[in-house]
Amino acid sequence: MQSALRQVGDYIIRRCQSEDLGEVITVNLATLPEHYSDYFFESILKELPESFxxxxxxxxxxxxxxCKIEFGFSNFKKLGFVKKGHVVSVGVLEEHRGKGVGKALMLEGINGVISRGGDEIYLEVRVSNGSAINMYERLGFFIKSRLKSYYRDGEDAFLMAIELD
Ligand SMILES: CC(C)(COP(=O)(O)OP(=O)(O)OC[C@H]1O[C@@H](n2cnc3c(N)ncnc32)[C@H](O)[C@@H]1OP(=O)(O)O)[C@@H](O)C(=O)NCCC(=O)NCCS
Structure with missing residues (x-):
């Protein structure tokens, strides 16, 4: 069993193990309209276990x-390519929301990217997703741009990013 990274009330925040992926997929299905193949979850866990x-x-x-690590242009006008963490997906089952669990997951995901030497972190969020946007802003993320029809159903996304130093 992985040791706890932190505790929020009775909730244990810890790194994901491959045995957890079945339940992770169940949470993803229950919380978000964006779903992925089993292989995708496995490959992300292999690629960046520090932030899963x-x-x-x-x-x-x-x-x-x-989260993933990618190389690309900075969202903060730094020159050249930078190492960027990308929050691929975050979700908390509805009955467990509003208790600090989402924020704790984000902080540990961010720590994982920092441990890999990431320069910044970005993510996409539906423009209608007020609670998630609030959470990201409280953590220090800024809205950097609006991505037209980013989602399959045509909704726009905000691209939000935070600089790490
Ligand atoms: C977004 C989500 C992960 C937040 O998880 P959570 O455990 O409820 O979040 P927390 O309790 O840690 O709250 C963190 C911050 O989010 C904001 N927030 C959470 N719920 C909110 C709500 N209902 N309304 C407004 N802001 C809210 C607050 O700013 C809060 O910080 P504060 O308590 O210091 O004010 C959760 O709502 C969720 O799973 N939503 C569905 C999936 C999703 O939208 N994922 C993000 C996709 S980009």
Whole structure:
């Protein structure tokens, strides 16, 4: 069993293990319209295990975050290519929201990117997703641009980013 990275009330925040992926996928299906293949979850866990973090309560996964590392142009006008963390997906089951679990997952996901020497982190969020946008702003993310029809159903996304130093 992975040791706890932090505890939020009764919730244990710890790194994801491959045995957790079934429950992570269940949480993803219940919380977000963007779904992925089993292989995608496995490959992200292999690629950046430091930033694949789960929230556990009573031996069950109730939330998760998974991130990637990419190289590309900076969202903060730094010259040349930078190392960017990308929050691919974060979700907390509805009955466990509003208790600090999402924020704790984000902070540990960010720590994972910092441990890999990331310069910044970015993510996309639906323009209608007020609670997630609030959470990201409280963590220090800025809206950098609006991506037209980013989602399959035609909704726009905000690209949000935070600089790490
Ligand atoms: C976004 C999400 C992960 C937040 O998880 P959570 O555990 O409820 O978040 P927390 O309790 O840690 O709250 C963190 C911050 O989010 C904001 N927030 C959370 N719920 C909110 C709500 N209902 N309304 C407004 N802001 C809210 C607050 O700013 C809060 O910080 P504060 O408590 O210091 O004010 C959760 O709502 C979720 O899973 N939503 C569905 C999936 C999703 O939208 N994922 C993001 C896709 S980009």
């Amino acid at each position: 973090v789960v929230a556990e309560l009573n031996s069950h996964v109730v939330g998760y975050i998974m």
